[in-house]
Amino acid sequence: MRKLIILAVVALGVFSSAAVAEGKKIGVSWSNFQEPRWKFDAAAMRSSIQRDGNQYVTANAEASAEKQMNDIRTMIEQGVDALVILPVDREAILPAIDLATAAGIPVISYDRLIEDSRVFYITFDNVGVGRIIAAMVRQVRPDGNYVILKGDPADANVGFLRQGMEEVIGAAVAGGSITIVGEANADGWRPDSAYAAMEKILADNGNKVDAVLAQNDGIAGAVIEALAAQGLSIPVGGQDGDPAALNRVARGTQVVSVWKNNRELGKVTGKVAGLLADGVTMDRVPDSIRFSGGEKGLTFNAILLNPTPITRDNLNLVIEADHITKREACAGALPGVKGC
Secondary structure, three states: OHHHHHHHHHHHHHHHHHHHHOOOEEEEEEOOOOOOHHHHHHHHHHHHHHHOOOEEEEEEOOOOHHHHHHHHHHHHHOOOOEEEEOOOOOOOOHHHHHHHHHOOOOEEEEOOOOOOOOEEEEEEOHHHHHHHHHHHHHHHOOOEEEEEEEOOOOOHHHHHHHHHHHHHHHHHHHHOOEEEEEEEEOHHHOHHHHHHHHHHHHHHOOOOOOEEEEOOHHHHHHHHHHHHHOOOOOOEEEEOOOHHHHHHHHHOOOOEEEEOOHHHHHHHHHHHHHHHHOOOOHHHOOOOEEEEOOOOOOEEEEEEEOOEEEOOOOOHHHHHOOOOOHHHHHOOOOOOOOOO
16 A cells, blocks of 8 residues: 555656646747847746746847748747747748748737737837837927937837837927938847948038937947047937946936836736647737737737836836846946936
8 A cells, every 4th residue: 555655646746747847838039139138038038938837949040030930940840839029020020920820829929010910919119119219308409400210120110119209209390490310220220230320420411410319229329439439429319228228328328218128028928928828819818909000000919018218317217126236327327316
């Protein structure tokens, strides 16, 4: 009898371990880790997925649309139960959605919209982010010569951010109090591309530029370098809450970095991926809405989180959230920066 009990306990232990190991496979395809923020997203998503007993399967496309397709094809062959994709190129990725759908695998479009109504879209309100960047810069410089430096044209977020900016400055542009003296894209969201674009705009306008709306912090940093090379310091806004940008806010060289709490975004995405892998339909995901706004006029099941503008008046928020250390954020800070 004692031996039977021992065998039963051992068998139960093996079964329980197998049950834990049988968690769903969640495939996550990252476009790249060029911007520091993606490392925070990845850590939060991995933690969320694993906390639910699921397996985190990941690949870095290294900014190559071709590699991303191959990565996703491999994940499908490995039998993932759900896919999370941060696309390199919103058009080039569409065949991957066909492959996943054919295999019965649900897909989450992460932070950047893939314009296919079969995906579940999780992001922040990027139109709202564009509004915030423009509004915060305009508070400091309400008129004059503006430059708009956008991200990669293959990213749908570029259009959403530009739409939000237009909602804030459009009337002033029409009325003549704001003149857009330069507008360009940074291919691949690369800082070197942004630097070259800003350098050209400054040269074309004899350095007569009063403010810059940059669509992310990497671009904002490149803009500020190009301005400094000409001895200029003007209001610049960006987004992502990159550590270097938050320090620029403390130093006074960047007006705002719109913080999209990517830890929360990664956490929510991990939860939703687990639900979809378990067979929950997209229209039954808690807190989801119906979203439309892409160029193709499609409608998606989506979750949109709210962004937070970080300025010198509330820098303490990112420090208290452990997004950045006080030492990193406050090095060389101007007097009066909250949290420093």
